Amino acid sequence: MIKINILVMxxxxxxxxxGSLEAGCPVYLTVSLTGKTLQDTFLEINWGPNCYGxxxxxxxxxxxxxxxxxxxDLRIDGLANSTGKMITPIKLxxxxxxxxxxxxxDGDQPVTQYPTGKCLPHYVASYNGTExxxxxxLKIQPNWMAHIKDVSQMPLKNIFLPGTHxxxxxxxxxxxxxxxxxxxxxxxxxxxxxxxLIFGIRYLDFSIGYKNMNTENDADNFWIANENMLITPLxxxxxxxRQFVKRSGEMVVLDFSSFPIGFYKHPExxxxxxxxxxxxxxxxxxxxxxxxxxxxxxxNFRKILLQNKHHLVILFPSQELPYPENESNLICxxxxxxxxxxxxxxxxxxxxxxxxxKKTNSPVRDDGWIFTAVSSMEQTLNxxxxxxxxxxxxxLNPKVNQWLKGPWGxxxxxxxxxxxxxxxxxxxxxxxxxxxxxxxxxxxxxxxxILNLA
Ligand SMILES: *[C@@H]1O[C@H](CO)[C@@H](O)[C@H](O)[C@H]1NC(C)=O
Ligand SMILES: *[C@@H]1O[C@H](CO)[C@@H](O)[C@H](O)[C@H]1NC(C)=O
Ligand SMILES: *[C@@H]1O[C@H](CO)[C@@H](O)[C@H](O)[C@H]1NC(C)=O
Ligand SMILES: *[C@@H]1O[C@H](CO)[C@@H](O)[C@H](O)[C@H]1NC(C)=O
Ligand SMILES: *[C@@H]1O[C@H](CO)[C@@H](O)[C@H](O)[C@H]1NC(C)=O
Numbered sequence: 001m002i003k004i005n006i007l008v009m010x011x012x013x014x015x016x017x018x019g020s021l022e023a024g025c026p027v028y029l030t031v032s033l034t035g036k037t038l039q040d041t042f043l044e045i046n047w048g049p050n051c052y053g054x055x056x057x058x059x060x061x062x063x064x065x066x067x068x069x070x071x072x073d074l075r076i077d078g079l080a081n082s083t084g085k086m087i088t089p090i091k092l093x094x095x096x097x098x099x100x101x102x103x104x105x106d107g108d109q110p111v112t113q114y115p116t117g118k119c120l121p122h123y124v125a126s127y128n129g130t131e132x133x134x135x136x137x138l139k140i141q142p143n144w145m146a147h148i149k150d151v152s153q154m155p156l157k158n159i160f161l162p163g164t165h166x167x168x169x170x171x172x173x174x175x176x177x178x179x180x181x182x183x184x185x186x187x188x189x190x191x192x193x194x195x196x197l198i199f200g201i202r203y204l205d206f207s208i209g210y211k212n213m214n215t216e217n218d219a220d221n222f223w224i225a226n227e228n229m230l231i232t233p234l235x236x237x238x239x240x241x242r243q244f245v246k247r248s249g250e251m252v253v254l255d256f257s258s259f260p261i262g263f264y265k266h267p268e269x270x271x272x273x274x275x276x277x278x279x280x281x282x283x284x285x286x287x288x289x290x291x292x293x294x295x296x297x298x299x300n301f302r303k304i305l306l307q308n309k310h311h312l313v314i315l316f317p318s319q320e321l322p323y324p325e326n327e328s329n330l331i332c333x334x335x336x337x338x339x340x341x342x343x344x345x346x347x348x349x350x351x352x353x354x355x356x357x358k359k360t361n362s363p364v365r366d367d368g369w370i371f372t373a374v375s376s377m378e379q380t381l382n383x384x385x386x387x388x389x390x391x392x393x394x395x396l397n398p399k400v401n402q403w404l405k406g407p408w409g410x411x412x413x414x415x416x417x418x419x420x421x422x423x424x425x426x427x428x429x430x431x432x433x434x435x436x437x438x439x440x441x442x443x444x445x446x447x448x449x450i451l452n453l454a
Contacts (some may be wrong), residue, residue, distance in 0.1 A: 007170060011310060012109075013175075017120075018266075020340075023165070023439070024051075024053075024116045024133065024134065024222050025047055025048065025052075025053065025054055025055060025126065026047065026048070026051075026134060026136070027045060027046070027047045027055065027058055027124055027125075027126045027133070027134050027136060028045070028046050028047075028124065028424050028427070029044070029045060029046070029060075029091055029122055029123075029124045029136065029137065029138045029422060030043070030044050030046055030085075030422050030423060030424060031043060031044070031127055031138070031223065031421035032044040032087050032136075032394075032422055033390040033419050033422055034087060034189075034392060035091070035092070035423070036448065037062070038092060038095065038190050038191070039091065039092060039093060039094055039095075040091055040092075041090060041190065042088055042090065042091060042092075043060070043088050043091070043092060043122055043138065044075065044085055044086060044087045044088060044422065045058060045060065045085070045124055045177040046084070046085045046398075046424070047072060047079055047084055047085075047126075047338075048081075048082055048083030048084060049083045049146075049402055049405055050082055050083065051079075051081075052082065053430075054079040054080065054081070054082065054249075054349045055079065055126035055128055055133050055134075055324075056077065056078075056127060056128050056129060057075055057076060057077045057078075057126070057127050057129055058075070058076045058077060058079065058123070058124060058125070058126045058127070059072030059073075059074065059075050059076075059125050059127070059448030060072055060073050060074040060088060060090055060122070060123070060124050061073060061078075061122075061123040061125065062122065062123075063123065063247065064119065064122050064123055064135075064331075065123055065125045065132075065135060066125075066132070066135055066194070066197050067253065067351040071161075073088060073090060074088055074089065074090055074147055075155070076088075076420050083402070088382065090122070091433070093161055095120075095195065095302065096120075096176045096403075097119055097120075097140055097195075097198055098112070098113060098140075099111055099114060099118060099142075100111030100151060100247075100273065101140065101142050101198050101247075103105070103172070103194045103240065103243070104144040107243055107246070108355065111142070111247050111248070113147075113254050114140065114141070114142060114143055115144075115146075115147035115405030116147070117136070117139040117140060118139055118140050118142075119137035119139050119142065120137065120139060120140065122137060122138040123135060123136070123137045123260060124136055125271060127185060130174065131177040140198045140199055140200070141200030141426055141427075141430065142197070142198050142199075142200075142213065142247075142248050142250070143248055143249075143250065143303065144200050144250075144426070144430050145202065145250050145251055146249055146250060148430065148433055148434050148437055149195070149236075149437060149438075149441070150437035150438065150440060150441040151299060151301065151434070152301040152302035152431050153199035153300050153301075153302055153437070153441075154298060154300055154301070154433075154436065154437060155297065155298050155299065155300050155439070156253070156296065156297045156298075156300065156301065156313065156368060156413075157297035157298065157367055157369070157372075157413055158413070158436065159301070159413070159433055160409065160412040160413065160428075160429040160432045160433050160436075161202045161203045161253060161413065161414045161415075161427040161429065162200060162201055162202060162203070162415060162420070162425045162426045162428075163202065163203030163204065163205065163253075163370070163414045163415060163416035163417070163420075164188075164201050164203070164204060164205065164207050164416055164417060164418070164420050165188060165191055165195070165372050165373075165416040165418050166188035166205060166207060166224075166226045166275070166418060167189060167196060167201075167204040167205050167206060168193055168204075168206055168224035168231065168232060168234070168237045168260070169187050169188040169189060169191075169193070169207075169224055169226040169231050169232070170187060170188075170189050170190070170192045170193070170231075170232065170368075171183060176396035177230055180228075180295055181407075182229060182231065184388040184389065184390075185227070185253075185388060186226045186227055186229050186231060186389070187226075187231070187390055188226060188316075188374075188389055188390065188418040188419065189201075189418065189419060189420070190194075190419060190421060191421060191427070192240075193237050193240050193391050194240040194243075194244065195246045195405045196242070196420075197240075197248075197250075198244075199253065199418065199421075200426035200429075200430070201273070201415060201426065202250065202251065202252050202253065203252070203253045203255065203414045204241070204252065204253070204254050204255065204371070205255045205257050205370075205372070206224060206234070206237075206240060206254065206255065206256050206257065207224065207225045207226055207257060207259070207260060208222060208234060208256060208258070208263070209221070209222075209223045209224070209225030209230045209259075209260060209261030209262055210222060210223070210259075210260065210261060210263055210266075210269050210273070211223060211227075211230060216427070217269075218272055218276070219235045219276050219280075220233065220235070221272075222234040222235070222273055222276060223261075224237065225260050225353045227260075227263050227377075228260050230261065234366055235276075237244075238276075238277070238281060239280065239281050241254065241281070241282060241312070242281055242284055242312075245284055245311035245312060246284070246311075247382060249315070250311065251301050251311050251312075252311065252312055253312075253313045253315065253414065254281075254311075254312055254313070254314050255314065255334070255335070255370070256313040256314070256316045256317075257315070257316060257334070257337070258271075258275075259320075263320075267320060267321065267322045268322070269354070270320040270321050270322075271321055271322055271323075273319055273326035275279050275314070277314060277316070277330075277331075278330060281312055281432070282316065282330065283310075284310055284311050285310060285312045285314050285330050285331075286299070286310045286311075286313050286332075287310070287312075287314065287330055288329055288332060289329075290325075290328055290329045291399060292354045294309045295333075295367055295368075296313050296315075296368065297332075297334075297335060297367050297413075299368075301412070302347065302348045313332055314330065314331050314332060315331070315332050315334045315335060316330075316331040316334070317333075317334055317335070318331050318333065331363045335367060335368035335369055335370055335414070336363075336364065336365060336367060336368070336369045336370070337372065338351070338355055338363070338369065338370065338371050339371075339372040339377060339397070340352075340370070340373055340374060340377065340400075341373075341375065341376040341379065342379050343375070344375055344379065344383070344401060345378065347397070348373070348375075348399075349399075349403065352371070352403055352408065353408075355369075355371060356371075356404075356409075356410045356411045356412065357411070358401075359410065364443045368413055368414070369413045369414065370413070370414040370415075370416060371412070371413075371414065371415050372399055372416045372417075373396060373397065373400040373415060373416070373417050374392075374393075374396070374416075374417065374418050375395075375396050376391045377389075377392075378393060379392075384393050389418055389419070390419055392418070393417065393418045393419035393422065394419075394422060396417075397419065397420065397422050397423045398422060398423060400415070400417070400423075401423035401424065401425055401428065404425075404428060405428060408431045409428060409429075410432060410435075410436065411430075415429075
């Protein structure tokens with residue numbers, strides 16, 4: 001009897017905790033897609049899904065409202081609907097990551113571990129009169145994977161990995177061009193790759209272009225591309241990824257998914273890119289056992305880390321290399337990809353139902369898979385509107401985010417978005433993974449207890 005209590009109590013507590021998180025009316029902050037610059041971008045508040053009793057009012061604060069009675073910077077009354085989103089006049093401001101997590105911070109100094117995330121100075125609290133109902137903040141998640149108990153024992157294919165599409169397509173000082181075409185239609189993220197990783201993104205998608213720049217260093221010839229344009233050099237991004245995994249110990253999946261410029265019928269260019277990856281990332285990349293045709297998505301994070309502390313899983317089409325046999329242990333064959341690119345919203349919903357409900361007719365196989373939630377320029381042209389990449393993401397992302405909050409989220413593997421910051425994709429993935437890891441770790445025990453009780 002005593003033994004049962006000891007074992008059952010944490011289980012019950014955990015189920016109650018999960019229940020209480022889902023109850024009530026969650027209110028959270030995201031970064032809108034409104035600003036010309038990131039610094040000038042407005043924050044947005046989100047509430048729901050399914051707030052049956054919305055709070056009377058919501059306050060936005062620059063400091064933690066639970067430690068003192070600060071006046072809110074902004075007060076919003078009367079959230080009538082059960083689910084919603086509202087852009088505020090509060091700007092994101094200059095990004096500064098605490099705890100040694102800025103890119104320019106000294107990488108040799110130890111960083112502060114933030115197992116449950118760390119708030120940036122933007123908080124949102126909801127109230128009924130003076131009664132505090134919820135508090136949340138805009139937060140970074142540089143260590144979430146390592147700190148979810150038991151997630152490291154789950155195969156990669158069963159982990160919900162929050163991702164970005166066209167991850168390197170960011171405007172920056174080193175960008176090739178700042179034309180309106182590039183800025184409005186080809187740039188796909190407002191946070192650079194370093195910041196994406198700090199916010200908790202763990203899957204990066206790269207489209208690579210090759211152009212001979214006539215420099216001494218072959219690395220200078222490789223660029224991030226999007227829709228047939230070169231956007232920004234690849235090398236700095238690879239170094240950011242490497243620096244991040246060394247500092248954080250997190251696992252990141254890098255997907256070299258397309259090669260639109262300069263690769264066609266040039267296996268030697270693929271080879272040259274592969275050499276660059278081996279040189280820059282080789283000592284951090286997971287090496288699979290080629291002789292038993294190992295699927296990287298079947299491995300769990302703990303095994304990947306145990307193998308000499310390797311943190312990167314590199315997806316790359318090895319068949320394009322001239323000698324795939326002697327090069328393919330460093331790279332994993334690509335995972336299955338599904339994209340909503342050419343679909344409207346209702347078709348996207350149907351497609352997600354097919355993919356995420358894991359019914360027998362689902363095309364998703366028992367391996368790693370990626371759902372890319374994007375809508376292409378062509379798609380909006382069909383509806384006779386020319387929407388910018390931000391406008392398209394502003395419509396699509398919140399919907400996909402909401403649909404994943406139901407049972408479908410449990411079946412997600414990689415979900416990748418353009419401009420992910422107008423969603424709470426990372427928090428959602430963390431919640432789903434914690435829940436799944438808990439169920440997995442207790443499965444044997446639960447089954448056993450049911451047998452014993454019967
Ligand atoms: C807010 O307070 C009112 C009256 O005190 C109560 O009826 C209502 O259920 C409360 N709402 C929430 C969300 O707690
Ligand atoms: C609530 O929903 C209604 C109908 O869907 C809409 O007209 C209204 O603008 C929404 N209000 C808010 C505050 O979002
Ligand atoms: C790879 O797999 C083969 C066949 O299962 C096994 O004999 C070998 O020891 C493995 N190699 C490593 C490095 O694990
Ligand atoms: C790969 O193998 C081929 C022949 O099988 C050989 O010519 C080539 O040098 C090898 N490359 C490397 C990097 O080992
Ligand atoms: C989406 O596309 C389908 C097929 O072209 C069409 O039947 C449907 O009306 C469209 N839905 C919307 C909301 O535009």
